[in-house]
Amino acid sequence: xxxxxxxxxxxxxxxxxxxxxxxxxxxxxxxxxxxxxxxxxxxxxxxxxxxxxxxxxxxxxxxxxxxxxxxxxxxxxxxxxxxxxxxxxxxxxxxxxxxxxxxxxxxxxxxxxxxxxxxxxxxxxxxxxxxxxxxxxxxxxxxxxxxxxxxxxxxxxxxxxxxxxxxxxxxxxxxxxxxxxxxxxxxxxxxxxxxxxxxxxxxxxxxxxxxxxxxxxxxxxxxxxxxxxxxxxxxxxxxxxxxxxxxxxxxxxxxxxxxxxxxxxxxxxxxxxxxxxxxxxxxxxxxxxxxxxxxxxxx
Amino acid sequence: xxxxxxxxxxxxxxxxxxxxxxxxxxxxxxxxxxxxxxxxxxxxxxxxxxxxxxxxxxxxxxxxxxxxxxxxxxxxxxxxxxxxxxxxxxxxxxxxxxxxxxxxxxxxxxxxxxxxxxxxxxxxxxxxxxxxxxxxxxxxxxxxxxxxxxxxxxxxxxxxxxxxxxxxxxxxxxxxxxxxxxxxxxxxxxxxxxxxxxxxxxxxxxxxxxxxxxxxxxxxxxxxxxxxxxxxxxxxxxxxxxxxxxxxxx
Numbered sequence: 001x002x003x004x005x006x007x008x009x010x011x012x013x014x015x016x017x018x019x020x021x022x023x024x025x026x027x028x029x030x031x032x033x034x035x036x037x038x039x040x041x042x043x044x045x046x047x048x049x050x051x052x053x054x055x056x057x058x059x060x061x062x063x064x065x066x067x068x069x070x071x072x073x074x075x076x077x078x079x080x081x082x083x084x085x086x087x088x089x090x091x092x093x094x095x096x097x098x099x100x101x102x103x104x105x106x107x108x109x110x111x112x113x114x115x116x117x118x119x120x121x122x123x124x125x126x127x128x129x130x131x132x133x134x135x136x137x138x139x140x141x142x143x144x145x146x147x148x149x150x151x152x153x154x155x156x157x158x159x160x161x162x163x164x165x166x167x168x169x170x171x172x173x174x175x176x177x178x179x180x181x182x183x184x185x186x187x188x189x190x191x192x193x194x195x196x197x198x199x200x201x202x203x204x205x206x207x208x209x210x211x212x213x214x215x216x217x218x219x220x221x222x223x224x225x226x227x228x229x230x231x232x233x234x235x236x237x238x239x240x241x242x243x244x245x246x247x248x249x250x251x252x253x254x255x256x257x258x259x260x261x262x263x264x265x266x267x268x269x270x271x272x273x274x275x276x277x278x279x280x281x282x283x284x285x286x287x288x289x290x291x292x293x294x295x296x297x298x299x
Numbered sequence: 300x301x302x303x304x305x306x307x308x309x310x311x312x313x314x315x316x317x318x319x320x321x322x323x324x325x326x327x328x329x330x331x332x333x334x335x336x337x338x339x340x341x342x343x344x345x346x347x348x349x350x351x352x353x354x355x356x357x358x359x360x361x362x363x364x365x366x367x368x369x370x371x372x373x374x375x376x377x378x379x380x381x382x383x384x385x386x387x388x389x390x391x392x393x394x395x396x397x398x399x400x401x402x403x404x405x406x407x408x409x410x411x412x413x414x415x416x417x418x419x420x421x422x423x424x425x426x427x428x429x430x431x432x433x434x435x436x437x438x439x440x441x442x443x444x445x446x447x448x449x450x451x452x453x454x455x456x457x458x459x460x461x462x463x464x465x466x467x468x469x470x471x472x473x474x475x476x477x478x479x480x481x482x483x484x485x486x487x488x489x490x491x492x493x494x495x496x497x498x499x500x501x502x503x504x505x506x507x508x509x510x511x512x513x514x515x516x517x518x519x520x521x522x523x524x525x526x527x528x529x530x531x532x533x534x535x536x537x538x539x540x541x542x543x544x545x546x547x548x549x
Binding site for chain 2 (some may be wrong): 050073079084087095101142
């Protein structure tokens with residue numbers, strides 16, 4: 001059963017359609033990337049999911065309930081929406097203690113999560129003096145405070161240095177390995193491609209892809225084959241339903257098909273394979289193709 | 300009930316972990332004590348009532364407006380600051396019941412107003428008693444209790460009005476400028492000249508009625524003034540809660 005479920009979600013701000021009949025699911029035990037360019041409706045969807053905004057129509061639930069109906073939400077859902085939700089005069093520890101006090105969490109958790117995100121030394125410092133990366137870490141600390149099973153992060157890599165990015169990638173993977181639901185938004189696929197298992201891609205408020213990263217990677221891959229009779233291999237692959245291109249008299253390229261499928265088709269036709277290599281296209285190019293296709297349709 | 304108490308403790312923690320509260324309380328107390336001492340110093344001079352008379356002692360204790368203005372500002376900061384610094388987001392994520400958050404904030408800030416009104420009047424009264432004693436005067440006028448209660452009630456009401464203004468405007472600077480301009484300029488100068496007699500029914504006029512000695516001319520009697528000021532606070536809170544609770548948070 002999915003832990004996050006969005007069904008026919010539409011949000012209209014006056015004439016602007018922020019999300020348009022959006023439906024998708026997010027499973028536990030995986031890191032799911034929520035992708036789309038700026039303004040594609042990611043943050044609006046997250047705000048509705050978290051009860052911060054009301055949908056025009058449709059539903060967004062966590063464990064089958066609207067966020068507002070969740071008992072003890074901090075222990076179920078950890079959220080890091082942005083790095084700018086702190087009083088600048090309050091210290092990092094004080095900020096977390098306010099949340100811990102309001103929700104009845106033990107204050108020792110404050111020290112634990114500050115240690116977990118590497119902010120123990122800055123616990124007593126005013127947040128106003130924090131760098132963007134430190135604020136991101138404090139946001140994550142707030143999300144982890146209740147040790148929840150569902151974690152929702154909006155652009156968590158913004159402002160982090162390379163060490164921070166590597167650290168958070170490891171953190172996201174370890175959280176998913178503990179069978180938690182990890183839902184991470186980003187406007188760059190390459191930014192999260194080393195971390196996510198599944199992807200939900202939005203463009204102009206519409207769903208353009210809901211798949212696994214490996215399936216998405218397969219869509220981008222090109223298998224180049226050198227053989228003795230490229231024209232014949234072209235016909236064989238085309239008749240097998242594989243998208244194929246004749247490069248020259250000895251080489252063809254198959255798209256959106258595995259090397260195994262192409263190799264077996266060639267062997268079945270008795271064609272010797274002299275060379276076979278898979279070339280992955282730039283994931284970001286595919287991502288832009290996906291979102292721009294939808295933009296062209298919308299235009 | 301347990302959840303409400305936790306929220307109340309969290310609200311207190313918010314208030315006491317920023318500099319606004321201790322700084323404004325310290326300034327207000329210093330101003331109140333200075334007001335008492337200055338009035339004692341000028342008593343009997345330039346037509347002022349002589350030190351030790353009821354009129355002079357009432358004049359020394361006429362600093363309730365300081366508590367009201369401070370609580371108005373703190374109320375605005377407590378509610379408006381949540382939107383300005385966007386701390387309303389983690390607050391609502393921790394407690395999705397916005398009506399409860401709003402009600403607890405009102406109760407905590409109002410309680411703080413009562414405590415502060417009591418403390419500042421107590422300190423001012425103590426200063427007045429010590430000053431009078433130093434001059435061999437050991438007599439206090441009979442209306443001190445009413446002044447004390449009036450200062451506490453007006454502090455509570457202005458704290459609630461501040462929370463309402465902060466929630467309505469979501470802009471602390473704008474709300475503070477608007478509130479101070481209204482209290483010091485619109486009511487005191489413009490309305491007093493344009494529509495004399497109306498100002499006693501307005502919030503500042505009602506607060507002056509509450510914090511003035513018994514029988515003060517031009518203002519409502521303390522009981523009526525208290526009811527008028529409470530009505531303003533409750534109406535503004537009702538409007539603020541209605542517009543705040545259901546609104547999308549950006």
